[in-house]
Amino acid sequence: xxxxxxxxxxxxxxxxxxxxxxxxxxxxxxxxxxxxxxxxxxxxxxxxxxxxxxxxxxxxxxxxxxxxxxxxxxxxxxxxxxxxxxxxxxxxxxxxxxxxxxxxxxxxxxxxxxxxxxxxxxxxxxxxxxxxxxxxxxxxxxxxxxxxxxxxxxxxxxxxxxxxxxxxxxxxxxxxxxxxxxxxxxxxxxxxxxxxxxxxxxxxxxxxxxxxxxxxxxxxxxxxxxxxxxxxxxxxxxxxxxxxxxxxxxxxxxxxxxxxxxxxxxxxxxxxxxxxxxxxxxxxxxxx
Amino acid sequence: xxxxxxxxxxxxxxxxxxxxxxxxxxxxxxxxxxxxxxxxxxxxxxxxxxxxxxxxxxxxxxxxxxxxxxxxxxxxxxxxxxxxxxxxxxxxxxxxxxxxxxxxxxxxxxxxxxxxxxxxxxxxxxxxxxxxxxxxxxxxxxxxxxxxxxxxxxxxxxxxxxxxxxxxxxxxxxxxxxxxxxxxxxxxxxxxxxxxxxxxxxxxxxxxxxxxxxxxxxxxxxxxxxxxxxxxxxxxxxxxxxxxxxxxxxxxxxxxxxxxxxxxxxxxxxxxxxxxxxxxxxxxxxxxxxxx
Numbered sequence: 165x166x167x168x169x170x171x172x173x174x175x176x177x178x179x180x181x182x183x184x185x186x187x188x189x190x191x192x193x194x195x196x197x198x199x200x201x202x203x204x205x206x207x208x209x210x211x212x213x214x215x216x217x218x219x220x221x222x223x224x225x226x227x228x229x230x231x232x233x234x235x236x237x238x239x240x241x242x243x244x245x246x247x248x249x250x251x252x253x254x255x256x257x258x259x260x261x262x263x264x265x266x267x268x269x270x271x272x273x274x275x276x277x278x279x280x281x282x283x284x285x286x287x288x289x290x291x292x293x294x295x296x297x298x299x300x301x302x303x304x305x306x307x308x309x310x311x312x313x314x315x316x317x318x319x320x321x322x323x324x325x326x327x328x329x330x331x332x333x334x335x336x337x338x339x340x341x342x343x344x345x346x347x348x349x350x351x352x353x354x355x356x357x358x359x360x361x362x363x364x365x366x367x368x369x370x371x372x373x374x375x376x377x378x379x380x381x382x383x384x385x386x387x388x389x390x391x392x393x394x395x396x397x398x399x400x401x402x403x404x405x406x407x408x409x410x411x412x413x414x415x416x417x418x419x420x421x422x423x424x425x426x427x428x429x430x431x432x433x434x435x436x437x438x439x440x441x442x443x444x445x446x447x448x449x450x451x452x
Numbered sequence: 453x454x455x456x457x458x459x460x461x462x463x464x465x466x467x468x469x470x471x472x473x474x475x476x477x478x479x480x481x482x483x484x485x486x487x488x489x490x491x492x493x494x495x496x497x498x499x500x501x502x503x504x505x506x507x508x509x510x511x512x513x514x515x516x517x518x519x520x521x522x523x524x525x526x527x528x529x530x531x532x533x534x535x536x537x538x539x540x541x542x543x544x545x546x547x548x549x550x551x552x553x554x555x556x557x558x559x560x561x562x563x564x565x566x567x568x569x570x571x572x573x574x575x576x577x578x579x580x581x582x583x584x585x586x587x588x589x590x591x592x593x594x595x596x597x598x599x600x601x602x603x604x605x606x607x608x609x610x611x612x613x614x615x616x617x618x619x620x621x622x623x624x625x626x627x628x629x630x631x632x633x634x635x636x637x638x639x640x641x642x643x644x645x646x647x648x649x650x651x652x653x654x655x656x657x658x659x660x661x662x663x664x665x666x667x668x669x670x671x672x673x674x675x676x677x678x679x680x681x682x683x684x685x686x687x688x689x690x691x692x693x694x695x696x697x698x699x700x701x702x703x704x705x706x707x708x709x710x711x712x713x714x715x716x717x718x719x720x721x722x723x724x725x726x727x728x729x730x731x732x733x734x735x736x737x738x739x740x741x742x743x744x
Contacts, residue, residue: 180636181643182652184548196545197552199538200559203621206574207562209585213577222583269470278463279456284471291478293730297678297699298722301706301715302481302488325473355462384567386681387699391707402569406684409573417577424570431565439558442565446622447629 213421221417234422238408241419243396244426247404254316254389254400255382259375261324266374269325270333271359275345285334291327300391307392318392319400323382329374336370337363373445383431401427482723489717493710500713507717517718519693520701523608527697528676530612531619536668538620540661543627544653557628560621568618572685575614576601579686601687604694611695614682619675623668630664631657666733673729677722698722 184192213221214235220228238244272278273285296303303322304313312318340363348358364371386402393399399407405427409420425432435442464471489507494500511517546557563571578585579600587597600610634657642652680700683689689696689704696704699722706715 180639182639182649184649189548189550192545192548193550193552196542196550196556199542199545200556203617204559204562206571206578206617207566209578210574222585222588265470265473268466272463272466276459276463276466278460280460281463284464284467287479288470288474291474293674293726294478294482294723295674295678296477298719298726299478299481299485301702301712301719302484303477304706305484305712306476306481321473322477325470325477327474330470380565384565384569386567386569386684387703390684391703402567405567405573406569409685420573421577424573427570428566431567432562435562435565436558439554443557443561443625446564447625 210421210424213418214425216418218416218418221421234418235426238419238423238426242404242408242423244401244404244423246396247399247401250316250398250404251383251400251402254319255379257316258320258323258382259378261320262326262329262378263371263375265325266329266333267359267364269330270337271363273330274334274337275363288327288330291325292331296322297387300388303388304391313392314394314398315392316398319389319398322388326378329378332370332374333367336367340366370448372441373448376442376445380431485716485719485723488713489720491713491716493713507714510714511717511721516693516696516701520696520698523694523696524677524698526608527612527615528673530609531615531676531679532669532672535616535620535623535672536665538616539623539668540627540665542620542624543631546624546628547631557624560624562621563618564622568679568681569685571618572614572682575610575617575682576686579610602691604691607687607691607694611682611686614686615675615679618679618682619672623672626664626668627661630661634660670729670733674726677725698725 183189212224215230215232216228217231217233269288273281273288299322307313307318307321310318312321344362344366345358348362353361384402385400386406389400389403390406393403396404405423408423488500490502490504491500492498492503492506542560546553546560550556581587581597581599581602584600586600590596590598598606600606638656638660639652642656647655677697677699680697680703683695683697683700687695689700698718702715702718702722705711705718
């Protein structure tokens with residue numbers, strides 16, 4: 165359980181005796197590609213429906229005319245600009261708090277030896293099992309007491325202390341050589357200065373990995389935002405999309421597909437551009 | 453003041469912001485759910501009062517609760533083994549030098565970063581009767597028309613398929629990382645011994661992947677109780693509660709009927725199930741897992 169294990173492709177330099185060759189490789193490639201086609205089909209279909217006129221939604225002809233009309237209609241039919249802004253504020257707010265709270269807590273757990281540390285760690289880890297989604301009823305009551313229902317902070321609050329983030333940072337901080345810490349203290353740095361000057365810079369890959377996972381998660385999160393928001397001013401994209409596609413749009417699949425793609429676009433484009441970074445981040449965040 | 457006391461104050465000060473939030477939004481609501489489950493739901497002019505096990509008795513007699521539990525069990529049994537097996541297969545494939553492996557890996561992983569609520573719209577269209585994509589494919593082969601989401605027999609399968617599609621590629625990357633971490637010398641040694649590829653996988657690779665399987669399994673179990681976003685778009689729990697999962701039922705009771713104390717009792721059942729998962733993980737599986 166090291167902090168930042170680097171998956172290395174050690175196998176590439178030496179020939180693998182079990183690497184399939186010839187017919188076996190062809191069969192394997194065919195199977196893998198077929199499965200990949202099935203896996204990408206929903207997205208491919210959404211792209212098809214979104215960039216063609218509605219009459220081609222279920223007619224697949226190569227000569228079908230292209231159009232951006234569905235996107236314009238979707239954009240005009242619901243306040244997507246506002247939803248984008250709300251989601252942007254939401255994920256930024258959550259990530260900022262998660263990083264600050266997580267860094268402080270992880271530093272205490274990794275490098276301070278104090279009374280009650282192990283109990284505190286166990287209490288924090290409880291959140292890995294009892295995820296906020298399971299506690300919607302009571303959390304709603306708490307936020308109603310604070311008079312925060314239908315605000316963006318209400319969506320963010322249950323998530324800003326993340327056991328997952330604290331755990332990940334703790335594991336990373338534990339790999340920082342103690343000598344660096346001691347050297348900084350000899351120079352007269354305070355504990356917080358040591359944290360900011362020694363630990364945080366060394367944990368940068370973990371911060372990036374955690375950041376990507378957190379932003380993806382909260383960009384896509386739906387249930388809790390649905391419960392605590394009921395106006396355009398606070399709704400994030402996912403809830404906006406749901407309101408949009410279940411309301412008067414009827415079943416205009418072309419427009420719904422366009423709206424679906426718009427909602428996913430920022431993450432999707434980010435993923436296509438930084439594919440390696442994304443996959444490695446999710447991997448790094450998972451292997452603890 | 454002693455050193456130890458200073459360290460304790462420093463430590464808890466650093467922990468304070470995170471612990472306060474966790475206490476408010478994790479520990480407190482878990483305890484409050486337990487307490488509230490023994491109370492009556494406050495209505496106008498009738499404040500909450502202690503009713504003992506009334507909510508639990510109501511639960512035992514509630515056919516929708518049992519339906520939701522059964523559905524969730526089937527949903528779990530449908531998603532967990534299938535998505536793990538597919539993830540392993542994907543990882544083995546993508547780990548080999550197959551044609552177009554970068555694109556293939558990308559295709560497998562893409563569902564992970566797409567919002568479930570958004571892709572559920574597309575899947576909804578796939579399953580739409582008459583002109584949906586699946587209907588057209590079945591029709592092209594002369595099959596008969598099925599209302600996949602409108603029929604009690606097929607709706608749960610349909611939402612299960614979507615869940616598998618969503619999480620298999622996510623689990624794949626953990627297997628992929630683990631496969632790449634296996635030293636090549638093991639493969640060379642097995643080859644000298646004359647082991648077949650299947651034997652090598654079964655006797656060497658698969659046992660070495662056990663910690664990964666455990667990690668993925670825990671995630672899959674938790675997801676089986678958490679993944680309900682697509683239910684909102686595709687079925688809203690219907691037809692006739694055929695796709696109502698436990699968390700979706702909690703949502704319906706708590707925010708549809710506003711019966712908050714009954715919802716609290718249901719939440720306790722969910723928490724108990726999650727605690728059971730944690731117990732099995734740390735108490736039993738952890739000891740049986742072979743670490744490298």
